[in-house]
Amino acid sequence: RLILSGKEPDAARELLIKRYSNQLAQLSQQDSDDAFQFFINALTEVYDPHTSYLSPRTLDNFNIAMSLSLEGIGAVLQREDEFTKVVRVVPAGPADKEGTLKAGDKIVGVAQGRTEEITDVIGWRLDDVVDLIRGKKDTIVRLEVLPSASEISGQTTIISITREKVRLEEQAAKKEVLELEVGEDNYRVGVINIPAFYMDFEAFRNRDPNFKSTTRDVQKLLIELQTDGVDGIVIDLRNNGGGSLMEATALTDLFINPGPVVQIRHSSKRISREQRSRRKAFYDGPLLVLINRLSASASEIFAGAIQDYRRALVVGSPSFGKGTVQVLAPLNQGQLKFTESKFYRVSGDSTQHRGVIPDIIFPSYYDNDQIGESSQEYALPWDSIHAVKHAYYQPLGKWLPALKERHAQRVAKSPDWQYMLDEIAFINEQRDIKSITLHQEKRKALQQARENHLLGLENKRRRALKLPELASYQEIQAEKEGSEEKAGEDDNAKDPLLREAGHLLMDYLHLNSSASMPKLVGTEAKPSPK
Template identity: 55%
Template sequence: MRILALQSSIFRTGRLVPSVALAIISFLWLTSSSAWSANNYAFSDNQSKTTVEIVDKLTTRHYRNLPLDDELSVQYFDQLLDSLDPTKSYLLQTDIDEFSALRTQMDDLLRRGNLESGFKIFSRYNQRAESRLEWIISKLEDEKFLFDFTKDESLSIDPEQLSWQQDQKAADELWRKRLKSNVLSLKLAGKTQAEAKETLHRRYGNQLKRLQQQDSEDIFEALINALTMLYDPHTNYLSPRTRENFNISMSLSLEGIGAVLQSEDEHTKVVRLITAGPADKQGELKPADKIVAVGQGDDGELVDVVGWRLDEVVDLIRGPKNTVVRLSVIPADAVDDSVNKTIRINRGKVKLEEQAAKKAVIELTDGSELFKIGVIHVPAFYIDFEAYRRGDADFKSTTRDVYKLLAELDQEGIDGLILDLRNNGGGSLQEATTLTDLFIDPGPVVQIRQANQPISRHSRSRKPALYRGPMVVLINRLSASASEIFAGAIQDYQRGLVIGSQSFGKGTVQSLTPVYEGELKITESKFYRVSGDSTQHRGVVPDIALPSLVDPEDVGESTYDNALPWDKIHEVPHEKYFDFTGLISELTRRHEERASSDPDLIYLVDQVANLASIKDKSEISLNENARLAEQKAIEDKNLELINKRRTGKGQEPFADIEAFKSDSEKEEEQQASQSQDTIDVDNDALLQETGYILLDYMKLMNQRKSQQVANF
C-alpha cells in the first residue's frame, strides 16, 4: 500500500499475487539443475542466491522471529493457493491434491534456494488461467452466447463457501454464472448485452495478454513475496525492476490525485486519501471505493482496469498537474458491482503548506453560558526536512504551526481545545513526539522495541507543557501511525480524552536492506505506548465512541492477513494529569442522551446499520427484475433515512430519489468549491458533538474541584 506508487506484489488474473509464491512447495519433481524452465520460465542462479539470503534475513532480523519450519510450510502452501486463486476459479481439486505432496517440504527447498517446484506450480496455474481466459473470450465472441436474465439463478459471493471445482464441467458452469453476473452488472449500469460482452471481451483479453507477458522476474518476485507476507503484510521483496520503478514513483509520490491504493482481488481499492490532495479537495472519492475504469481528460475513453496490475492502474491515474483524470468507481456503499459513479479530478501536487494545521472556534452554550471551543485540525505530521537540515530558522513543521495556532487561540480566549486527527495517516515520528511536548511536561512519549534488543525510550517530551487547559483528541479509523502515538500518549497520561472511532492500528517500523538482487523491506521494530500497550493491530480505542461510515472490516491493519498482533510490554513510569474515575461513564451517558435526539447523529447511526445490512449478503441474484427490485429497495431506504433526518431538522422532505440525488450532487459541488484553508465547523456533526462532550467534561471537572474545595 502506498501513494499511487508501485506495489512490490504482482497482480495476475483476478488477484494480487504476493503469495503466489507459496506454490513453490508443490511437485516432487526436483533435479540438481540450478536453472529450470517451463513455458519459457527459468529461474537463475542469482535468484537462488537471493532466496537463500532473504530466508536468512527473515529468520534472523524480522520482528516476528518466526522460524522457517514445517508449520510455516503448511501456512505457505495454503496462503499461496488462496493468493494465487482466491475465488477458486482456475485450479481444480485434482491440482490441489497433486500440489499437497510438498506441504511440509517448502522450508527445506527455500533454504537451499531451490525454486523449481514454485515455478512448476506457477506454470500449472498459468496453463489453467490461460485456457480459461481463452474459453471466456471465445464465449464472448459467440453472438449466440446470450444470457436469460428472467431465470431465477444466483451466484455465491461468500468467500467461506468457495471450493475448488472437481472437474472441468463444474468449472465451466461456475464461469458461466460469473460471466452472467458480469454482464448483468454492466447491463444494469446502462449497457446493452452486446456492449457488456464487448467490454468484458476487452477486460479478459487484457488479462490474457498480461498473463502471457509475465517473465521470470515477475514470477520470482511473486514467489518470494508469498513468503515475506507470512511474516507480516509490510515486509516485501522488491526486484531490481520494481525497486527502480518504486524510486521513480516515490519521487512523484504526491503527484497525481493523492490517494493510497491497494489491490484487492481483481479491483484497485482506495485505502485513504491524502489530506489536501486533489481527490480530497474534490470530495467524491471515498475510502473502500473500487476503481473499475480510468479516463484521460473530459472526453477520453474510460479504460476498464478490472484485473490490471496495481502499477498499471497507477500509471493511468498519474499524470501532469493541471490535467484531468476521470475515475469510474464502485462506491463502498454500493449494493453490487452494477452501481458505478464517475468522478472527475484535477491532477495536482500535494503542497506542504496545504497540509498545514489550521484552526477554528466553535461557540457552544449549556443553556446559560457561552463557551469558546478551539479546534486545531492536524492533517499530517509533516516537517520540511531539507529546510530543517539547512538550519533555516523558520522551517515548516506540524509542531511549529500548532504552537502558533495555540497562541492565536489563547488570544481569542478559548475555554477548551479539540485536536482533530481524523484522516491523519501519520508521518514524522519526531513531529508526533514534539507535538506531544506542547501538552505534557517532560516524560517518555513512545517505546520502540526491536526483536531481541533493548527497548528504546528516547522519544521524549523535554519541555514544560505550552497548553494546560482542557482538551480532547478526535480520531477515526484513518488516523494511523504517528497519530496513534500522539493520541495514545494523551490518553495514557490522562491529559485529555480520546473521542471518535478505533484508529487504524499501524504500529510497526520497516527498513530497506539490500539483498543479492533487489531489496527487502522488512519489519524490524514495533511501537508501544507508555502504558505498555502496542498501537499495532488494535490501534487506539477511544474513551467515548462516535459512529463512523468507515467499516473496520474494510480498512485498517486488522484487515491484513498475517498482521502482527497486539501485545503489551512493561509500563514506563509516567504522570497522570487528571483523574477520569467515574467521569467517562457519565460523559458517555450524556453523549448518548444527546445523540438519541440529534437528527444528524441518528442519521449517521442509521447509515452504518443500513450499510451493514447491504454488505451482509452471501449470494447475488442473476435475475434482472430481482436485482432491480433490490436496488429500488435500497434507494427507498436511503430516501427514508434522509427524509427522517430532514424532518427532524425541520426541513422539507425530498419528493423522490431523483430530488435527493440532485441535491447530493449540488452539495458535493459546494463542498468541493469551499476553501481548504477553513474548517467547516457548522456542517460537521461529529465535531459539534465532540465540542459538547468537551463542554460536559469541563463542567464535571469544575464540579469535582468545587466539591473537593468544599470538603477541604
C-alpha cells in the same frame, strides 16, 4: 451496474470495452522495475504486511508524501484514454502563476529547456510523463497542450513553465472553528485536522529553518486559534494512517511537559525510551483527540501518550492496531522498508492488534473484521512490557460517568446521530448478504428498494430538523456531490461525530473547571507486565 444506473446495453458495452482496453494498454506498459517490485512485495507480504520494497519511482512518491513538496510545475494529472489530462492546477504553483494551463487540458508533448525538441507523449504511461515534467527548481519545461475547449483534432499551444518547489498544502494540517450552542451559551471550538505525520527530512538535515513538518504546522494553527479566542481544541486524527515517529513525539511535546512519549522494544529485547517530550507544553488548554479505525501507527503513538498522561479525552472508535516500527534500508535501486521493532505506550501496553481504545466510543462505518491489524490472518498478538514512570495531569475517570451520561442524552435527541446509526445498521445488513441475483429486473427491484430505504432515512432526519423533504434518491446524491442548489442548506449533517466531539469537550470544561492543564496530579507505573 452500468445498466442499473440507466445506461442502454449498447452504451454500457461500449464503455466496458473502452475501460478494459485502457487497462490492457496500461498493463502492456509495465516494465521490469514494476515486475520486480510486484514479485518482491508478494514475497515480503508472506512474512509481514508492513515490509515492502520501494522502487526508485515509488520512493520518490513516498518522499513527496512525507515532505509535502516536490520540484515541478504544480499540476495534478491523470491518464484519460491515450492522453495525460490535467485534473487540477495547484494554487500558487508555477503552472498557476503562468496562468495558461487549465484543468481539463490534455498534455500531448513535453520538452526540456527552451530549445529541445518536443517529445510526443500520447499513449505514454502516466508515470513516464510525470518524470519528464518534474525536474530541478529554476529549470524550464515546455508543454504542448490541447486546450479543453478544443476537439481532438484541434490546435495545440506551447506553454513554457519554470519549475519551482511546490508545497502540497492541501495535504497539510488544517484548522476550522466549530460554533456550538450549549443552552443559552455559545462556544467556539478549534479543530485541527491532521491527515498524516509528515516531515521534510532532507530540509531538516540541511538545517533549513523553514522545513515542513506536522508539528510546526500545528503549532502555527494553535497560535491562530488561540488568537481567535477558541474555548478548546480538538485534534482530529481520523483516517490518519501515520508517518514519522519523530513527528508523533514532537507533536505530543506541544501538549505535555517533559517526559517519555513511547517505548520501543527491538528484536534483541532492548527497550529504548529516547522518544521523549523535552519542552514545557506549548498549549495547556482544554484538549480532545478524535480517532477512528483508520487512525494508525504514529496516530496511535500520539493518542496513546495523550491518553496515558490523562492530558485529554480520547473519543471515537478503536484505532487500527499497528504497533510496529519500520525503517528504510538503502539498496542499489530503491529502498527496503522493513519491520524493525515494536512500540509500546508509557503505560507498557502495546497498540498492536488492539489499537487505542477511546474513553468514549463512537459508532463506526468500518467493519473491524475487514479493516485493521486484527483482520490480518497472522497478525502479531497484543502484549505489554513494564510501564515507564510518567506523570498524569487529570483524574479523567472521575468525570467519565457524567460525560458518558451527557453524551448518551444528547445523541438520543440528535436526528443526525440517529440517522448515522440507521445508516450504519443498513450498511451492516448489506454486508451480511452473501449472494445476489443476476436477473436484471430483480436487481433493479433490489436497487430501487435500497434507494427508497435510504431516501426514507434522509427524510426522517429532515423532518426532525424541520427541513424540506427530498423527492428522490438522486437528490441525496446531488447534495453529497455538493450541488450549488443544496449547498449550505443543512450544515448540521456534515459531521455529527466531530460536532459531538466538540460538545464533549465543552461538557468536560463545565465539569472540570481546571480543564486547562493543572499542576501534576501524580505519577504511576505498573509493577509488572500483564
